Amino acid sequence: MIQDKVVIITGASSGIGEASAKELAAKGAKVVLGARREDKLKQIADDIKAAGGEAVYQVLDVTKVEDSEAIVKLAKDTFGGLDAILLNAGIMPVSNVSALKTGEWKEMVDVNINGVLNGVAAVMPTFTEQKSGHILAISSVAGIKAYPGTAVYGGTKWFVRDFMECLRMESATEGTNIRTATLYPAAINTELLNTITDEGAAAGMAGLYDAFGISPDRIAKVVSFALDMPEDTTVNEFTVGPANQPW
Numbered sequence: 130m131i132q133d134k135v136v137i138i139t140g141a142s143s144g145i146g147e148a149s150a151k152e153l154a155a156k157g158a159k160v161v162l163g164a165r166r167e168d169k170l171k172q173i174a175d176d177i178k179a180a181g182g183e184a185v186y187q188v189l190d191v192t193k194v195e196d197s198e199a200i201v202k203l204a205k206d207t208f209g210g211l212d213a214i215l216l217n218a219g220i221m222p223v224s225n226v227s228a229l230k231t232g233e234w235k236e237m238v239d240v241n242i243n244g245v246l247n248g249v250a251a252v253m254p255t256f257t258e259q260k261s262g263h264i265l266a267i268s269s270v271a272g273i274k275a276y277p278g279t280a281v282y283g284g285t286k287w288f289v290r291d292f293m294e295c296l297r298m299e300s301a302t303e304g305t306n307i308r309t310a311t312l313y314p315a316a317i318n319t320e321l322l323n324t325i326t327d328e329g330a331a332a333g334m335a336g337l338y339d340a341f342g343i344s345p346d347r348i349a350k351v352v353s354f355a356l357d358m359p360e361d362t363t364v365n366e367f368t369v370g371p372a373n374q375p376w
Contacts, residue, residue: 131357132157135208137200139191139248140218142169144319145267148349149215154182156353161204163189163196164218183208191218191244197251211255213263213356216248221269223278223334224327233326234281241285245292256307265310265355266293267348270368270376273313278330286313297365308363310355315370318342341374 136153140146142164150160154177162170162184170186177184185207189196204211220240222233245266256262271279272286293311300307316338325331351367358364370376 131353133159134212134356135159135161135204135210136212136356137161137163137204137214137248137252139163139189139200139214139216139244140267141173141186142166144217144321145314145317145345145348145352146215146217147173148345149217149352150184151177151180151182152346152349152353153356154184155180156357157182158356159183159208160185161200161207162186163191163200165190189218191216191247192239194247194250197247201251201255205255210259211252211262213265214248214252215352216245216264216266218244219267219269219321220324221282221321222324222326223282223330224325225278225330226280228327230327237281237285241282242288245289249296253307257305260304260306261360262305262307263310263356264293264296264307265312265352268293268311268313270313270315270370273368274376278333294365297363306360308358308360309365310352310363311366312348312351312355313366313368314348315368315374315376316341316343317345317348317370319345341371343371 136158138146138150141150141162154160167188174184174186187200187203224230266289268289269286271283272290293309297309
């Protein structure tokens with residue numbers, strides 16, 4: 130049941146995060162929105178409340194440990210508990226390795242890997258103590274297949290895949306009943322393309338998404354499905370994309 134579940138969503142100011150927040154709130158979840166753009170968060174929270182849902186927000190930089198800890202506190206202080214977190218924040222400044230965009234490499238590691246680790250570290254004490262919790266993470270089809278131009282981006286998403294699978298198995302053996310779900314989206318129309326600075330990569334990705342891209346609310350429905358599963362059941366991986374894209 131999604132009704133009354135308290136769910137933190139990172140990267141909630143647009144795309145999959147925004148769509149998931151609205152989808153879950155419409156089904157009765159109490160959503161806690163985090164991202165760097167406060168104006169966007171406020172608008173989304175206002176939209177949810179206007180539709181009869183419950184939402185709070187806080188500025189969140191997932192690369193900062195204290196920000197992740199603060200949003201967990203916000204969730205518990207506001208709604209009295211915490212049931213799930215959707216680790217959605219991510220960036221995709223893809224380019225060939227030879228372009229040596231080393232600053233972007235570091236930024237991807239900081240957001241796509243450390244951001245996930247910070248979120249998990251922030252919720253684990255609560256989930257372990259209550260012996261329940263659901264951790265969902267957005268990886269990518271580049272986290273299960275290699276694509277030229279995505280060496281570093283894909284590497285960060287492969288990390289998410291391995292980390293989440295280990296977390297699932299560890300939680301099962303430790304008896305904490307912390308469930309996991311990793312999503313591998315293909316071409317979903319979000320703001321990810323805006324992070325690409327390499328002209329060739331940007332043009333290639335734009336063409337791909339123009340041809341195949343589908344709405345982020347499609348991923349939101351998968352998030353909703355995962356969260357709606359009975360407590361004794363984990364569906365740990367979802368590969369999702371346009372029906373006409375040969376990813």
